[in-house]
Structures are given as structure tokens and as C-alpha cells.
Amino acid sequence: MRNWLAKTVAVDHRTPETPTSSQSTSPGHTGIPQFLWIDGVGGYRICTGEEWVVGQAVPGNQVDLTILGDLSRRALALRRSGRDYFLQPWQDVRINQHPIDRPALLQDGAEVTIGNRVQMSFRLPNPWSSSAILKLLSNHRWQPSVDGIILLADSIVMGPMEGSHIVCPFWNKELVIYRDSHKLFCRSAAELQVNQQTRSGEFELHVGDKVRSEDLSFGLE
Amino acid sequence: MALFTKKQVAIEKSPSVDNGPERVPNNRLDNEPNSPQEKQVVAMRFTYGNGDTPLSGYTIKRGVGTGGFGEVYFAINDAGKEVALKRIQRNLDVEMRGVRHVLNLKHPNLIALFDIRFDNEGQGWIVMEFMQGLGLRDALDRVPSGMPEEDALRWFGQIAAGVTHLHDNGIVHRDLKPANIFDDRGIVKVGDYGLSKFISASRRGGQTESVGTFHYMAPEVGKGEYGKEIDIYALGIILYEMLTGDVPFNGETSQEIIMKHLTADPNLDCLPSPYREVIGKALQKNPAARFKDVREMLAPLGLAIDQGGMVTRMSHPGPVPAYTASRDTSRSIPPRVDPSPRMDPARTQPTVAGHTPQRGPTVSMPPANSLHYDEPIASLVKQKAAGIRNWWQGLPQNGTRLALAIVGIYMLISYGPFLVPIVGVALVMYVPYYILWWFFRPPVPQQPYVQSQPLAARSPQPQAPQPKAQPPVLYPVASQQPQPAPSLAQQRAAAPRLTAKQIRQAQQRKIALLPMSNRVQSYTGSLLGSTMVMTILAGLATISPMVSSGSQSGPAIALAWSGFMALATTWTVLTFSKLWETNDGDNATRRFSMLGAGLGLGLAAYGLNQFLVVPWGDMPTMMSSSNFVAKDWEGFYGTDGVPLLPAYLAHFALLMGLVRWWRQADPLRSSRFSIFAVIGAVIGELIVNAVFQLPQPWGIFIAVGSSIAIQLSTPKLFADNEESHSEAQIV
Incomplete structure (x- = not known):
């Protein structure tokens, strides 16, 4: 068994509102925005790194992704290897209603049930990107509260088309946020206003940036 | 202060909007695509952006939506409490007065209002409960043919409980509509009751402007009557829409919708008892003829409001009220015939928040039917x-x-x-x-229960085969009470409407939200349908003198060649059109793509010609003209005038790039079949033929055949200028 399955989560005393991600990319050092707030669409948490532990949102629990629900403090771990995502269960976990007791490959569209009640979906919506999206299907919530988790591998596609990681139905054109080393960049065919300055083509995104155009607006935190 | 300018849709419109009735869901936060109706509304100007703190103690995360009365944001206070902040930018006094009235109301099925605050600029803000879940508008948009009965009852029971609480406290909501109703983790909550007012003896309050949404607006609203009967009327409309997927009174214009509210009877034939009777009584034109309160309306459905104000199941449903339409409304709807199994009563229990569904009496459900003309x-x-x-x-x-x-x-x-x-x-x-x-045919997901089928689709009553219920027929005669003409306020409010382009975009997004299986089914149906059409056209062509006369087989082979090429052209267009049906795209890009596809068709034409060995040389009289641009171009035509590969490539590429073929397969086109589209294809073919000539009339046959087959094989999904819901009309 690879050591990632038994890894220990680094102690971190950040508040729940503080962006958290994987251990390998602690915020503040990389400068990568941790939250993506899209007006009229939703809020998404951006998680970099390769491994993530999912557990219960209780005070003091320092796992990467916390859910306000009836699950273990360390319920499961996710790991990305290339475009493949593997799930290591640490409590009762089912994938598409099939119980698993060993690392399992997650397929696009998989529904993961943790314990009896918590249910989330796993999507790899874009064939050209290895980034995945986690969304809760059951009546639970991520802590901090967002609409979805982006497991950022290389890029995030946002736009009106179905293959986008985040479907933004009002947008006329696609916009791609991609990662290069420890920085995030934005690429769009449209002319954008970033912090009220006109930008086009490709440019770096920072925490606190506000991006808008005629049909879109989002902020990074 | 950041200025977030989103798509400015209809917000910068006439001053009448300032007093307009329409608002948007003030508190929607689902991360799924918004409904087509709301999309137009949400995409507007947000004054604040992520990280802004216009109100001390609250940090804005993102904009949620905007409406005629203000903008709504998702925010977090310093303690971590998630709230919705509604910035009142229009009708401040009206809104604030209404909100103060209801600020202290508490009910699980009402969105809680926490506070009224003012920022440093004196701008009023309402701090309210943040709704995480799906709105009823979105839920309805996902099931265009209607909700399963159990879902409809779950929604409706809890909506009714919230409205009952308002009524019990002397408040009329006045603006009930799906866009104001949300499902927050299984608990349905009614929101946006800032316009609510106390029920006064005179039934006239300080707010004189017309309120409500056209599709859900009771007839007497135009006369300024705001009794709780208007909420019962709106509940009837909402229940109808949940069960059928469409509102009972729809129209191409706001005026038409209002007129139908005033004069037309709803078509309830698609509904079984007791829904037919309950909705029929709720939608009576005369307010006095409706249910006297929501409890009375719930009883025939087997629901009741308990002492705690929560909806529960009744052990015995109340008597079903009598309802008789003033006229037959079913004439335009063909009957359905096949019976299907009765639904299992045990499955019909509504799920009510906080209540475990109990086995008990259920609604009377006549034998359903299942004759689906899916083919x-x-x-x-x-x-x-x-x-x-x-x-x-x-x-x-x-x-x-x-x-x-x-x-x-x-x-x-x-x-x-x-x-x-x-x-x-x-x-x-x-x-x-x-x-x-x-x-x-693409596999259809099996529903676990019979009642998972939309109720209207299970009805034995006459019904149109389309997934959406047909809009009711407009009858010119008033029903049960003298009908007032639309008030000035109504007419004024009716003025601002979506542009055709906005409606089209909304419909395209609705198509994009359709399950992929539906779209694949539609695509395969179009392919097969076009094959049928082309076969018939070829059959018709065989009886023409040109093909049937004489003993030579040349024309017959040429017909086969052109028939196959027309079919290939049709399938190519259908494929591209299916990919492009969810947006308008860029014309130049699409022409270029079609031009590329035309090259492929040209290659196929040449290959098929070689395979069939069409004796063009034996049919010199059929060449349309001896003068055309590329006649003497090297390598395009043989010495006998027979086209060579470059001529085929150029002809089909030009033909595909010149005519906007994808428009003929557009599910949102203005008419199912347009002779002008066929003429356009012919003109395009003649223009191309003037440059790169093909043997005629076979080239024209390809153009005409393709145009006819494309149009006949692709359905037209929406009625002309259809506006499903008037939420989109006014901001």
C-alpha cells in the first residue's frame, strides 16, 4: 500500500473561512487563489495538490475537505495520478452503491456515498483537462460552504457549454483558468476587466482579483 | 466600490419598471444553470463584488441575482453566518414597509428575515436567510412535461403551509410564483414576501401599483383587489404547472396572458381527479367562488395543516369540490387511448418536511394510459x-x-x-x-415507480403528444363574472418584454438542459425521418417523365446518385445542426465548417459517381447551360463537359458554405416547413451552378431534396415567440 494512504494530515489551525487545500500547497506560499466566486452561478473551492483527505467538519479537524454531515473525521482520501483519481475508503464508502474496502478508481459521473447519508458526485467533465469537480448530492454542505470543489490539475474550463467544469449559462464565451507552476492564469477570447483594468489574452490571476466582462463576473479569494 | 456590469438585460428600461411588479428570486444559490426564465433576469448589474463590505460585519462573496427591487448577494458575517443580503435600490419605501410587517414572522416554510440595515450611504439592506438549494423554477425547468405527483405534492404541501401561515397572520403574499419558492435541503420555503401587505377590510392598501406575475396573477389584481384569494389563485396555477409542466394561461404577449386570465377557462382535461376539481375551483374568475382559504384547498388533496402550522397527511381526504368548465376545452387535443396500470396508492404519499410519509388514502387516480407517440x-x-x-x-x-x-x-x-x-x-x-x-432507439431510463411519470402524462384525458401541455384555447366569452379590462398598470407593466433574441437564447438554454438521451433520440429520429422523406422524394421523381420515359438507364442512375447525395447532405446538415442547436454561434465559423463538410460531400459525390458510373456524357441535354465560369478551368471538367473531382469538391463546398443550412434544422425556427427555405436552397444551387456546374436538374434535386428532408425531419420545439414564464419579461 502506498504511503499516501496512511499519510498523516499536517496540523493546521486555520479558521474554516480560511482557504485550505492540500498539504502540498499551503496557501499564502503559492499565492494561488483558493475560492472562485462566480456571480449568478455559484462559489467553488479550488484545491491544488495531488491528495486530499475528506472528513467531518468538526472543530479541530484539519483534513483537506470537510463536510458538515454524519461521517468520520477522516472518511476517505482521494488521490490523483495523471488523469486517474483513486479513492481510499477509511469508513463505509460506496461507489455507485457498490461497497469498497480498498482503493478504487473513480470514473466520471461516479456517485460516492459516505456512511449512510452523505453522497457526492465526482465529475471529470472536460476530456482535455484532468481537473475534477466534487459536488454534494445529499442535503449536506461543504465547510466552508461552497457549491463545489475543484480538484485542480491543470485547468478549469468555465463557460456555457456542457463540457465545462463550471457551466455558466449566461456567458457567451469560454474562459479557462489554468495552473502553471504555483500560479494561476486566465485565458479568454473576450476582453476582460480585471480590477477595472482592461486585459485580454492570457494574464495571471491573484487573490482578490475581480474579473468581469459584458456577460460574466467573478472574484477570487 | 467595484462595479460589476453583467449582461444588461431589460433592466435599463422604461420608468414603469420602477413601479413594476416583477422581481426575481431573491435568494437563489444553486450552482446549476439557472432556468431559462431566470437566466435573463439574473444576468444583470451587480454593484458589489467578492470581498466588498458595504454593510459593516458582512463580507459579500458573490452576487446571486437582481430584481426590480434590488440586488441579492451571498454574504458571510464576521461570525461566519451565511446570509443573503438584499440591496433595496428601487421602491425603497414600499419594500421596507412590507418587510417590516413580516420581519418577525417565523415558519419553517417561509424564508426567514433577520434584519433591516442601512449602509453609510443610506441604502437599505435586508438581511435574510440564505437558501442553498434548488428553486422551484429550476425544478420545473428540469421536468418540462411535469413533475411526478409525489414531488408535486411535496412541494405544494409545504408551499401551502407557508402561505397559510402568512394568511393566518393577516398577510397576503401577492407575488407567489415558482421563482420565489426554494427547496432548502428538503424543506420548501416561500420567499420574497416583502411585497406582502396586511389584509385590510377594504382590500386596498397603500401600494396602488399592480403586483404579481402575469402567469400567476389573479384576474382581480387588475382592479386593485388584493385579498388572499389571489394567493389561492396563484397556488392553483403553480399546482397546475407542477403537474403539467406548463402554466394554464400562456400566450405570445403579456396582454394575451392577462386576457386569458380574465376570460379563458383553463384546460384541465389532462388532469385526473381531484386535481382537476381543486385547480378548477382555485382558478375561478370570481374570487368568491374560489376556496375560502388554503386549508380548504388542501383537504381534497389529502393534506392538512396541523396545529404547529406544518402540512400533514389526512387519514381521509376531504370532499372533492364540484367543477365544470364553462365550455369544452379539449377540442384541440387528441385523445389518448392505451390504458396503463393504476398507480400504487402506497407510492402516492407526499413527502413532507419533518414528517414521515404515512400509508393512507390517496388521490383518486383513474386508469392512466401510455400511448406515447415517441416515434x-x-x-x-x-x-x-x-x-x-x-x-x-x-x-x-x-x-x-x-x-x-x-x-x-x-x-x-x-x-x-x-x-x-x-x-x-x-x-x-x-x-x-x-x-x-x-x-x-436510445434507452429510456426506467422509472422505479409508476408515479414517477408526470401526472399529466398518465392521465386518461385527452392530451397532446408533445411533452409540454398545449396552451389552452382562448375563448372570447367571459366566464362567470363581468370582466374588467386590463388596468393601466397592467398595460404599463405589460410593456417591457424580452426581445426575440433573448427569448431565443432562453429557449436554446432550455434545449441545452435537455437530457443527452433526448437529444440523441431526436437526432436518430431525424436521420431516419430524413431517409424516409428522401425515399419518398426519390419515389416521386421516378414517376417524372424525365426518369420514367425512354429506355435508357442513365436518368435512373443519375437519380440514384443525386438521391444518395441529397441524403448525405441532409445527414451532414442534421449532424452539424444538432451540435449547434444550443447557441447561435458565429455565422462565419459555421459557414466555414459547412464548407469543409462540403468538401467531404464533394469527395463522396465524386466517389459515388465513379462507383455508379453515371453516364453523364450520355445525357448532354440535361446540362443546364453551356456557359459557366469554370467551364474552361484546367482540370475541372472533362472534354465532354463531365465534371471532374475538383468540380465536385468546389460545387458542394460552395453550396454548403453559401446556404445557411443549419437554420433549416433549427428547432427554434419560425415554422416547421418553409417553402422560402427551399427556394433559398435552389437559388444557392443556381448561383453555385453558375460557377461550378453540375448536371441538372440533379443538382437542384439535391438542394431541394435536402432542404425538404432537413425541415421535415427536424421538429420545431417551441411555439412562435413562446415565453414560458413572464418572470423573464420584467425585471
Whole structure:
């Protein structure tokens, strides 16, 4: 068994509102925005790194992704290897209603049930990107509260088309946020206003940036 | 302060909006695509952005939506509490007065209002409960043919409980509509009751402007009557929409919708008892003829409000009220025939928040039926037959029918020899087509329970085959009370409407939200349908003198070549159109793509020509002209004038790039079949032919055949200028 399955989560005393991600990319050092707030669409948490532990949102629990629900403090771990995502269960976990007791490959569209009640979906919506999206299907919530988790591998596609990681139905054109080393960049065919300055083509995104155009607006935190 | 300018849709419009009735869901936060109706509304100007703190103690995360009364944001206070902040930018006094009235109301099915605050600029803000879940508008948009009964009852019971609490406290909501209703983790909550007012004895309050949404607006609102009966009326509309997927009174214009509210009877034939009776009584034109309160409305449905104000199941449903439509509203809707199993009563229990569904009496459900005309050609034929039947029945009795019948019989006798083989060929072709369709149709997900089917679709009553219920017929005669003309406020409010482009975009997004299986099914149906059409056209062509006369086989081979090429062209267009149906895209890009596809078709044309060895040289008289641009171009034509590969490539590429073929397969096109589109294809072919000539009339046959097959094989999804919901009309 690879050591990632038994890894220990680094102690971190950040508040729940503080962006958290994987251990390998602690915020503040990389400068990568941790939250993506899209007006009229939703809020998404951006998680970099390769491994993530999912557990219960209780005070003091320092796992990467916390859910306000009836699950273990360390319920499961996710790991990305290339475009493949593997799930290591640490409590009762089912994938598409099939119980698993060993690392399992997650397929696009998989529904993961943790314990009896918590249910989330796993999507790899874009064939050209290895980034995945986690969304809760059951009546639970991520802590901090967002609409979805982006497991950022290389890029995030946002736009009106179905293959986008985040479907933004009002947008006329696609916009791609991609990662290069420890920085995030934005690429769009449209002319954008970033912090009220006109930008086009490709440019770096920072925490606190506000991006808008005629049909879109989002902020990074 | 950041200025977030989103798509400015209709917000910068006439001053009448300032007093307009319409608002948007103030508190929606679902991360799924918004409904087509709301999309237009949400995409507006947000004054603040992520990280802004216009109110001390609250940090804005993102904008949620905007409406006529203000902007709504998702924010977090310093303690971590998630709230919705509503910035009141219009009608401040009106809104604040209404909100103060209801600030202290508490009910699980009402969105809680926490506070009224003012920022440093004196701008008013309402701090309210943040809704995480799906809105009813979105839920309805996902099931265009109606919700399963259990879902509808779950929603409706809890909505009714919230409204009952308002009424019990002397408040009329006045703006009930799906966009104001949310499902927050299984608990349905009614929001946006800032416009609510105390029920006064005179039923007239300080707010004189017309309120409500057209589709959900009771007739008496135009007269300034705001009793709780208008909420009961709106509840009736909402229940109807949940069960059928469409509102009972729809129209192409706001005025038409209002007029239907005033004069038309709803078409309830698609609903079983007791829904038919309950909705019928709730939608009475005369407020006094409606249920006297929401409890009375719930009783026939087997629901009740308990002492705690929560909705519960009744052990015995109340008596079903009598309802008789003032006239037959079912004439335009063909009957359905096949019976299907009765629904299991145990499955019909509504799920009520905080209550475990109990086994108990259920609604009376007549035998349902399941004759689904899913097969596209049969569906089209049935639809057209129903239209002809209705037209026939609508003809005057003064001999017109007799005259038409005589003419019809004469034409049948005259053209019988031609029609019989065509119909015969069509029928013979239909049988293998249907078998193929049956075996290769996309799988339909099995519903676990019978009641998972939309209620309206299970009804034994007459119903149109389309997934959405047909809008009711407008009758010119008023029903049960003297009908007031639309008030000035109504007319003024009716003025601002979506542009055709905005409606089109909303409809395209609705298509994009359709399950992929539906779209694949539609695509395969179009492919097979176009094959049928092309077969018929080729069959018709065989009886033309040009093909049938003479003993030479050249024309027949040429017909086969052109028939196959027309089919290939049709399939190419259908494929591209299916990919492009969710947006308008860029014309130049699409032309270029089609031009590329045309090269492929040209190659196929050349290859097929070589395979069939079409004797073009033996048919010199069929060359349309001896003068054309590329006649003497090196390598394009043989010495005998027969086109070579470059001519085929150029001809088809130009033809595909010149004519906007994808528009003929657009599900949002203005009419199912347009002769002008065919003429346009012919003109395009003639223009191309003037440069790169193909043997005629075979090139024209390809253009005409393709145009006809494309149009006939692709359905038109929406009625002209359809606006599903008036939420989109006014901001």
C-alpha cells in the first residue's frame, strides 16, 4: 500500500473561512487563489495538490475537505495520478452503491456515498483537462460552504457549454483558468476587466482579483 | 466600490419598471444553470463584488441575482453566518414597509428575515436567510412535461403551509410564483414576501401599483383587489404547472396572458381527479367562488395543516369540490387511448418536511394510459392529423365542408394513380424503419415507480403528444363574472418584454438542459425521418417523365446518385445542426465548417459517381447551360463537359458554405416547413451552378431534396415567440 494512504494530515489551525487545500500547497506560499466566486452561478473551492483527505467538519479537524454531515473525521482520501483519481475508503464508502474496502478508481459521473447519508458526485467533465469537480448530492454542505470543489490539475474550463467544469449559462464565451507552476492564469477570447483594468489574452490571476466582462463576473479569494 | 456590469438585460428600461411588479428570486444559490426564465433576469448589474463590505460585519462573496427591487448577494458575517443580503435600490419605501410587517414572522416554510440595515450611504439592506438549494423554477425547468405527483405534492404541501401561515397572520403574499419558492435541503420555503401587505377590510392598501406575475396573477389584481384569494389563485396555477409542466394561461404577449386570465377557462382535461376539481375551483374568475382559504384547498388533496402550522397527511381526504368548465376545452387535443396500470396508492404519499410519509388514502387516480407517440414520424403525422381535424371541425356549416369534400374527392380520384404507389412505398418503407427505430432507439431510463411519470402524462384525458401541455384555447366569452379590462398598470407593466433574441437564447438554454438521451433520440429520429422523406422524394421523381420515359438507364442512375447525395447532405446538415442547436454561434465559423463538410460531400459525390458510373456524357441535354465560369478551368471538367473531382469538391463546398443550412434544422425556427427555405436552397444551387456546374436538374434535386428532408425531419420545439414564464419579461 502506498504511503499516501496512511499519510498523516499536517496540523493546521486555520479558521474554516480560511482557504485550505492540500498539504502540498499551503496557501499564502503559492499565492494561488483558493475560492472562485462566480456571480449568478455559484462559489467553488479550488484545491491544488495531488491528495486530499475528506472528513467531518468538526472543530479541530484539519483534513483537506470537510463536510458538515454524519461521517468520520477522516472518511476517505482521494488521490490523483495523471488523469486517474483513486479513492481510499477509511469508513463505509460506496461507489455507485457498490461497497469498497480498498482503493478504487473513480470514473466520471461516479456517485460516492459516505456512511449512510452523505453522497457526492465526482465529475471529470472536460476530456482535455484532468481537473475534477466534487459536488454534494445529499442535503449536506461543504465547510466552508461552497457549491463545489475543484480538484485542480491543470485547468478549469468555465463557460456555457456542457463540457465545462463550471457551466455558466449566461456567458457567451469560454474562459479557462489554468495552473502553471504555483500560479494561476486566465485565458479568454473576450476582453476582460480585471480590477477595472482592461486585459485580454492570457494574464495571471491573484487573490482578490475581480474579473468581469459584458456577460460574466467573478472574484477570487 | 467595484462595479460589476453583467449582461444588461431589460433592466435599463422604461420608468414603469420602477413601479413594476416583477422581481426575481431573491435568494437563489444553486450552482446549476439557472432556468431559462431566470437566466435573463439574473444576468444583470451587480454593484458589489467578492470581498466588498458595504454593510459593516458582512463580507459579500458573490452576487446571486437582481430584481426590480434590488440586488441579492451571498454574504458571510464576521461570525461566519451565511446570509443573503438584499440591496433595496428601487421602491425603497414600499419594500421596507412590507418587510417590516413580516420581519418577525417565523415558519419553517417561509424564508426567514433577520434584519433591516442601512449602509453609510443610506441604502437599505435586508438581511435574510440564505437558501442553498434548488428553486422551484429550476425544478420545473428540469421536468418540462411535469413533475411526478409525489414531488408535486411535496412541494405544494409545504408551499401551502407557508402561505397559510402568512394568511393566518393577516398577510397576503401577492407575488407567489415558482421563482420565489426554494427547496432548502428538503424543506420548501416561500420567499420574497416583502411585497406582502396586511389584509385590510377594504382590500386596498397603500401600494396602488399592480403586483404579481402575469402567469400567476389573479384576474382581480387588475382592479386593485388584493385579498388572499389571489394567493389561492396563484397556488392553483403553480399546482397546475407542477403537474403539467406548463402554466394554464400562456400566450405570445403579456396582454394575451392577462386576457386569458380574465376570460379563458383553463384546460384541465389532462388532469385526473381531484386535481382537476381543486385547480378548477382555485382558478375561478370570481374570487368568491374560489376556496375560502388554503386549508380548504388542501383537504381534497389529502393534506392538512396541523396545529404547529406544518402540512400533514389526512387519514381521509376531504370532499372533492364540484367543477365544470364553462365550455369544452379539449377540442384541440387528441385523445389518448392505451390504458396503463393504476398507480400504487402506497407510492402516492407526499413527502413532507419533518414528517414521515404515512400509508393512507390517496388521490383518486383513474386508469392512466401510455400511448406515447415517441416515434417522430408517427408523432408528426398524428399532430398534423389533429390539426386538420380541428380545422375541419372549425369550418362553418354553410356548405363549405361539402364543397371542400367534393374538391377533395375529385382530387383523390384524379391523382389516385400517383398517390397510391407513393403511399404504398411509404408504408412499405415505414415498417422496416419502425423496426429499426424500435431496436435502435436510445434507452429510456426506467422509472422505479409508476408515479414517477408526470401526472399529466398518465392521465386518461385527452392530451397532446408533445411533452409540454398545449396552451389552452382562448375563448372570447367571459366566464362567470363581468370582466374588467386590463388596468393601466397592467398595460404599463405589460410593456417591457424580452426581445426575440433573448427569448431565443432562453429557449436554446432550455434545449441545452435537455437530457443527452433526448437529444440523441431526436437526432436518430431525424436521420431516419430524413431517409424516409428522401425515399419518398426519390419515389416521386421516378414517376417524372424525365426518369420514367425512354429506355435508357442513365436518368435512373443519375437519380440514384443525386438521391444518395441529397441524403448525405441532409445527414451532414442534421449532424452539424444538432451540435449547434444550443447557441447561435458565429455565422462565419459555421459557414466555414459547412464548407469543409462540403468538401467531404464533394469527395463522396465524386466517389459515388465513379462507383455508379453515371453516364453523364450520355445525357448532354440535361446540362443546364453551356456557359459557366469554370467551364474552361484546367482540370475541372472533362472534354465532354463531365465534371471532374475538383468540380465536385468546389460545387458542394460552395453550396454548403453559401446556404445557411443549419437554420433549416433549427428547432427554434419560425415554422416547421418553409417553402422560402427551399427556394433559398435552389437559388444557392443556381448561383453555385453558375460557377461550378453540375448536371441538372440533379443538382437542384439535391438542394431541394435536402432542404425538404432537413425541415421535415427536424421538429420545431417551441411555439412562435413562446415565453414560458413572464418572470423573464420584467425585471
